Amino acid sequence: MAFHFEILKKDETTGARLGKVHTAHGVFHTPAFIPVGTQGTVKALTPEDLREMGAEIILSNTYHLYLRPGHERIRDLGGLHRFMHWDHPLLTDSGGFQVFSLNDLVKISEEGVQFQSHLDGSRHVITPEKAVEIQEALGADIIMCLDECTPYPAGHAEAERAMDLTLSWSQRCRDSSRRDDQALFGIVQGGIYPDLRKRCVEALGGMGFDGYALGGLSVGESKEMMHEVVSQTAPLLPLDQPRYLMGVGTPLDMARAVLEGVDMFDCVLPTRNARNGMLFTRGGKLVIKNARFADDDSPIEPGCSCYTCRHYSRAYLRHLYLAQEILAMRLNTVHNLHFYLNFMGQIRQAIAEERLKDWVKTCYAQWDPEETDTGQQDPWGSSSRPNRAGAKKRGEKSFV
Amino acid sequence: MAFHFEILKKDETTGARLGKVHTAHGVFHTPAFIPVGTQGTVKALTPEDLREMGAEIILSNTYHLYLRPGHERIRDLGGLHRFMHWDHPLLTDSGGFQVFSLNDLVKISEEGVQFQSHLDGSRHVITPEKAVEIQEALGADIIMCLDECTPYPAGHAEAERAMDLTLSWSQRCRDSSRRDDQALFGIVQGGIYPDLRKRCVEALGGMGFDGYALGGLSVGESKEMMHEVVSQTAPLLPLDQPRYLMGVGTPLDMARAVLEGVDMFDCVLPTRNARNGMLFTRGGKLVIKNARFADDDSPIEPGCSCYTCRHYSRAYLRHLYLAQEILAMRLNTVHNLHFYLNFMGQIRQAIAEERLKDWVKTCYAQWDPEETDTGQQDPWGSSSRPNRAGAKKRGEKSFV
Numbered sequence: 001m002a003f004h005f006e007i008l009k010k011d012e013t014t015g016a017r018l019g020k021v022h023t024a025h026g027v028f029h030t031p032a033f034i035p036v037g038t039q040g041t042v043k044a045l046t047p048e049d050l051r052e053m054g055a056e057i058i059l060s061n062t063y064h065l066y067l068r069p070g071h072e073r074i075r076d077l078g079g080l081h082r083f084m085h086w087d088h089p090l091l092t093d094s095g096g097f098q099v100f101s102l103n104d105l106v107k108i109s110e111e112g113v114q115f116q117s118h119l120d121g122s123r124h125v126i127t128p129e130k131a132v133e134i135q136e137a138l139g140a141d142i143i144m145c146l147d148e149c150t151p152y153p154a155g156h157a158e159a160e161r162a163m164d165l166t167l168s169w170s171q172r173c174r175d176s177s178r179r180d181d182q183a184l185f186g187i188v189q190g191g192i193y194p195d196l197r198k199r200c201v202e203a204l205g206g207m208g209f210d211g212y213a214l215g216g217l218s219v220g221e222s223k224e225m226m227h228e229v230v231s232q233t234a235p236l237l238p239l240d241q242p243r244y245l246m247g248v249g250t251p252l253d254m255a256r257a258v259l260e261g262v263d264m265f266d267c268v269l270p271t272r273n274a275r276n277g278m279l280f281t282r283g284g285k286l287v288i289k290n291a292r293f294a295d296d297d298s299p300i301e302p303g304c305s306c307y308t309c310r311h312y313s314r315a316y317l318r319h320l321y322l323a324q325e326i327l328a329m330r331l332n333t334v335h336n337l338h339f340y341l342n343f344m345g346q347i348r349q350a351i352a353e354e355r356l357k358d359w360v361k362t363c364y365a366q367w368d369p370e371e372t373d374t375g376q377q378d379p380w381g382s383s384s385r386p387n388r389a390g391a392k393k394r395g396e397k398s399f400v
Numbered sequence: 401m402a403f404h405f406e407i408l409k410k411d412e413t414t415g416a417r418l419g420k421v422h423t424a425h426g427v428f429h430t431p432a433f434i435p436v437g438t439q440g441t442v443k444a445l446t447p448e449d450l451r452e453m454g455a456e457i458i459l460s461n462t463y464h465l466y467l468r469p470g471h472e473r474i475r476d477l478g479g480l481h482r483f484m485h486w487d488h489p490l491l492t493d494s495g496g497f498q499v500f501s502l503n504d505l506v507k508i509s510e511e512g513v514q515f516q517s518h519l520d521g522s523r524h525v526i527t528p529e530k531a532v533e534i535q536e537a538l539g540a541d542i543i544m545c546l547d548e549c550t551p552y553p554a555g556h557a558e559a560e561r562a563m564d565l566t567l568s569w570s571q572r573c574r575d576s577s578r579r580d581d582q583a584l585f586g587i588v589q590g591g592i593y594p595d596l597r598k599r600c601v602e603a604l605g606g607m608g609f610d611g612y613a614l615g616g617l618s619v620g621e622s623k624e625m626m627h628e629v630v631s632q633t634a635p636l637l638p639l640d641q642p643r644y645l646m647g648v649g650t651p652l653d654m655a656r657a658v659l660e661g662v663d664m665f666d667c668v669l670p671t672r673n674a675r676n677g678m679l680f681t682r683g684g685k686l687v688i689k690n691a692r693f694a695d696d697d698s699p700i701e702p703g704c705s706c707y708t709c710r711h712y713s714r715a716y717l718r719h720l721y722l723a724q725e726i727l728a729m730r731l732n733t734v735h736n737l738h739f740y741l742n743f744m745g746q747i748r749q750a751i752a753e754e755r756l757k758d759w760v761k762t763c764y765a766q767w768d769p770e771e772t773d774t775g776q777q778d779p780w781g782s783s784s785r786p787n788r789a790g791a792k793k794r795g796e797k798s799f800v
Contacts, residue, residue, distance in 0.1 A: 040719065044726040046707075069694065069719040077697055077715055085711045294469065297477055307446075311485040315477055319440065319469040326444040326729055 003141070003183035003210050005030075005242045005263075011356055015235060015261030018351040021057075021242055023089045023141035024181040025081060028056035030242060031258045031351075033344040034091060034266040035337055039064045040074075040084045043271055044330040045337075047086045053306065053334065054341040057089035057141075059266045062134055063098035067117050067124075071137040079139035091266075092140040093246070094131045094173075094187075097149050097215075108148060110168065128172035136179050144213065145173040147187040152220035159191030162216075167203045174207050183210035185244060188233060191216060192225055197233040205238055212237045213244040214262070218253075223378065227256055234260040250380035251280070251343045255360050258347055269380075270340045274332035277321045280339040284379035286314075288332070293318045306338035307331075403541070403583035403610050405430075405642045405663075411756055415635060415661030418751040421457075421642055423489045423541035424581040425481060428456035430642060431658045431751075433744040434491060434666040435737055439464045440474075440484045443671055444730040445737075447486045453706065453734065454741040457489035457541075459666045462534055463498035467517050467524075471537040479539035491666075492540040493646070494531045494573075494587075497549050497615075508548060510568065528572035536579050544613065545573040547587040552620035559591030566615075567603045574607050583610035585644060588633060591616060592625055597633040605638055612637045613644040614662070618653075623778065627656055634660040650780035651680070651743045655760050658747055669780075670740045674732035677721045680739040684779035686714075688732070693718045706738035707731075 002024040009018040019030040035042045035050060038061045042050060050058060060080060065071060074083050081087055099115045100106055107114040112127030126134075128146045135143035146169045148162040166189045177184050186209040190196030204212060214233055217226045230245060234257070237243050244264035245257050254265050270280060277288040281301040288300075299309035300317065308317070308331040320328035350359035402424040409418040419430040435442045435450060438461045442450060450458060460480060465471060474483050481487055499515045500506055507514040512527030526534075528546045535543035546569045548562040566589045577584050586609040590596030604612060614633055617626045630645060634657070637643050644664035645657050654665050670680060677688040681701040688700075699709035700717065708717070708731040720728035750759035 039723045039725060040716070041725050041727045044730065046727070046730075064723075068723060069715070073695060073715070076695065077713065083713070083716050083719075085716075295473060295476065313477065313483070315469070315473070316440070316483050316485075319483075323439045323464075323468060325439060325441050326726055327441045327446070329726055330444070330446075330730070 002181055005211070005240065007240065009351060011259075011351055012354065014259040014357060016258050016347075016351050016356050017261060017263060018348055019242070019263060021089070021263075023057075023183065025087060025089050025141050026056075028089045029348060030263040031254070031344055031347055032057060032264050033254065033340045034059045034264060035340075036061075036266055036268045036271060037084070037086075038268075039068070040080065042333075042337075043275065044326070044333045047084070047088075049334060050086075050337070051088070053338045054345060055337070057091060058086060059091045059093065060084070060138070060140070061095070061098055062092045062131065062138065063095035063102070065092075065138060066095060066126075066134050067119055071134040075137035075139070079137075081139060089142070090140040091142040092135050092138050092144065094144040094146040095126055095134065096131070096146050097247070099126060100149055100151075108165070110165065112146070112169075113148075128169040129176040132173050132176045132178075132184075136177075136182065139179075140182065142183045142185060142211070143177075145170040145184065145186050145209075147189055147215050149219065150189055150191045150216045152191070154191050156191075156193055156196070159189070159193055159196055162191075163189045163196050163200050166215075167200065170204055170209075171207055174209070185209055185211040185213050185242075187213045187215040187246070188237075189216050190233075192221060192229055194229075194232050197229060198236060201233060201236045209241070211242040211244060211264075213246050215246050217245065218247045218249055223253070226253070227260075230257050230262065231260045234262055237261075250378050251340065252378045252380060254344070255347060258351075259356070259360070265344075267340075270336035271333050274336040275329045277328070277332065279332060280336050280380060285381060288314065288318050288321050290318075300335050301339075304335070304338070305342075306335050308335040308338075402581055405611070405640065407640065409751060411659075411751055412754065414659040414757060416658050416747075416751050416756050417661060417663060418748055419642070419663060421489070421663075423457075423583065425487060425489050425541050426456075428489045429748060430663040431654070431744055431747055432457060432664050433654065433740045434459045434664060435740075436461075436666055436668045436671060437484070437486075438668075439468070440480065442733075442737075443675065444726070444733045447484070447488075449734060450486075450737070451488070453738045454745060455737065457491060458486060459491045459493065460484070460538070460540070461495070461498055462492045462531065462538065463495035463502070465492075465538060466495060466526075466534050467519055471534040475537035475539070479537075481539060489542070490540040491542040492535050492538050492544065494544040494546040495526055495534065496531070496546050497647070499526060500549055500551075508565070510565065512546070512569075513548075528569040529576040532573050532576045532578075532584075536577075536582065539579075540582065542583045542585060542611070543577075545570040545584065545586050545609075547589055547615050549619065550589055550591045550616045552592070554591050556591075556593055556596070559589070559593055559596055562591075562616075563589045563596050563600050567600065570604055570609075571607055574609070585609055585611040585613050585642075587613045587615040587646070588637075589616050590633075592621060592629055594629075594632045597629060598636055601633060601636045609641070611642040611644060611664075613646050615646050617645065618647045618649055623653070626653070627660075630657050630662065631660045634662055637661075650778050651740065652778045652780060654744070655747060658751075659756070659760070665744075667740075670736035671733050674736040675729045677728070677732065679732060680736050680780060685781060688714065688718050688721050690718075700735050701739075704735070704738070705742075706735050708735040708738075 006020045102118045103115040131146035147166040150162045186204040188200045190200045242263045245262045279286045293314040296314040350356040406420045502518045503515040531546040547566040550562045586604040588600045590600045642663045645662045679686045693714040696714040750756040
């Protein structure tokens with residue numbers, strides 16, 4: 001099997017690791033940020049744009065592609081890599097998170113999840129075996145086990161039930177996985193309860209996955225709660241396999257999780273914020289429609305080497321945004337993703353040069369890594385997931 | 401003055417000419433198609449994309465940029481070339497056509513046009529002097545005289561009045577033009593009346609412009625009527641200056657007008673159709689959302705060398721379009737503009753090789769250039785202008 005994780009360096013004073021993940025479609029370096037290409041495209045960008053800004057791996061959503069255009073169609077067209085013209089590492093999620101967050105009428109059973117399409121109301125059932133079958137048809141290099149993502153807040157009993165179900169489903173995913181050119185990751189659930197997270201880690205470890213994800217975070221809990229779960233759980237995971245914090249977060253969230261030993265992140269923040277005119281800079285977020293940028297000839301961030309900052313002024317980007325031009329979304333996305341990927345590149349370099357902790361400190365004076373519990377303001381705002389509100393409504397759903 | 405028109409070759413049997421237009425920002429080859437970048441951007445594309453597909457000159461709309469972000473702001477930011485990162489030939493229209501087509505309450509007088517912004521209802525007056533002032537602030541290489549575009553249908557008296565006003569305004573534009581790095585084009589009006597068109601050509605010629613446009617076409621009249629006006633009027637224009645057919649048209653419309661001696665064209669058809677999922681191919685238009693493309697692994701047009709056709713299937717483009725992905729608009733626009741620019745490149749080559757008439761005949765079996773009055777179907781549909789319906793409503797507007 002082509003997949004393996006090569007650890008190049010371990011930070012002496014933190015949990016951070018520098019690594020390379022080898023997949024059937026090439027290598028990506030860790031810690032890695034994974035841009036989100038929900039429907040088989042990172043919105044507004046081509047694969048060439050993504051490579052130019054340093055993206056080595058991207059993510060696509062199984063739920064969306066299963067419903068439209070259909071996984072069998074994509075398989076028959078040569079697989080998702082070919083379909084979307086991305087010949088590099090690719091990850092698909094299991095579809096579970098979207099089933100829960102995009103649907104009001106979800107029925108969860110030991111067998112799987114039943115839901116109605118958000119597109120046309122048609123009924124579907126996804127079992128663990130089906131989630132693997134869909135992902136094998138799509139053909140990503142890393143695929144994920146079906147899990148039940150516990151909403152926040154959830155009591156210990158509900159979190160435990162969801163975790164037990166996740167474990168049962170994980171074993172079935174493991175058992176039904178057939179392709180040896182795909183890595184299968186297990187997802188740790190357990191809500192905010194350390195005992196559940198620990199039990200989940202141990203049980204998943206016994207099943208033997210190619211990597212492990214921390215799921216059920218950034219679903220409504222506070223930022224400090226999230227980091228507490230990460231700091232408690234990440235160190236329990238197998239040392240020699242990649243660790244993936246799903247759906248997180250701001251640059252600061254990622255830096256903090258890297259210090260705890262997390263290797264992979266995906267998040268819609270840079271791309272979605274870009275389309276809403278919120279741009280990431282070292283100092284925080286810049287809202288491009290602000291009137292003070294109307295005559296501002298400077299780039300989004302002076303010194304930034306992205307295509308957008310090399311050629312366009314804040315005044316022009318504000319004009320494009322107010323005029324609702326498509327190019328606004330494209331140029332803003334280029335900048336924000338470049339910021340994220342460059343941020344992660346700086347983290348990797350700081351690990352290589354054994355100065356990660358200092359880098360985080362000096363780069364973000366607003367945050368003191370010695371006091372992660374103070375709840376200080378994140379200059380880049382909250383880490384949120386699409387339809388988090390939907391996920392929080394999970395109380396309405398029935399367990400049958 | 402940097403501007404001049406160099407005629408490289410004249411076709412023996414038709415009116416077609418092969419040429420080069422020299423501007424303050426470089427050269428473009430004629431016959432030329434000019435992509436439309438209404439609000440300071442060709443929707444969804446960067447200047448690099450445009451250059452890669454062979455665009456040498458683009459157009460931007462004075463009306464839109466005057467209202468937002470404002471011509472003085474653009475001037476203070478270094479001019480439109482710099483603002484939009486396009487360091488090549490650039491043309492702006494006078495704003496007149498949009499004033500008439502995007503506004504219901506327009507008052508036309510000898511002084512100029514009074515209208516309300518389609519954005520916020522604010523009142524504005526554009527005089528010929530103001531149209532020049534705005535275009536000098538924007539700084540395009542080719543600027544246009546303010547004209548009154550006669551709607552269709554218009555009687556002889558109305559067309560004559562509009563033409564006389566256009567002549568008066570043209571002289572005032574000529575008199576108020578100050579920048580010697582900008583070429584000023586006059587616009588021939590006169591509706592569908594040969595006597596008026598002829599008088600207008602002669603009067604404009606006496607004022608001495610750097611080029612001449614045929615205006616007031618593709619505003620609701622039949623295709624054959626339009627071509628009749630072109631074939632009657634183009635040969636009357638000065639031989640040694642560029643001729644520009646504004647807002648036209650389908651590839652076939654352009655080919656026919658080239659045969660009559662037209663050198664420049666602009667039209668929103670390729671870009672607007674692209675965003676609506678209508679793609680140009682040699683055989684006609686392809687509607688990408690059609691179910692028959694769902695599993696079609698072939699490119700839009702086999703053999704097409706555009707970026708989109710080199711990397712993406714009809715199945716993928718259909719998926720992107722149905723999923724309302726931004727990338728759909730971008731990839732479709734790349735293909736359609738490439739088709740138009742490549743089409744014009746083939747016309748230039750055919751002129752150079754003295755086989756234009758044969759090229760047109762063999763390439764478009766559906767159309768016989770010997771029988772332009774037959775009203776045969778254009779494989780690429782009708783040539784329409786944005787808000788043509790609005791322009792046709794002109795009867796409601798008052799002449800004060």
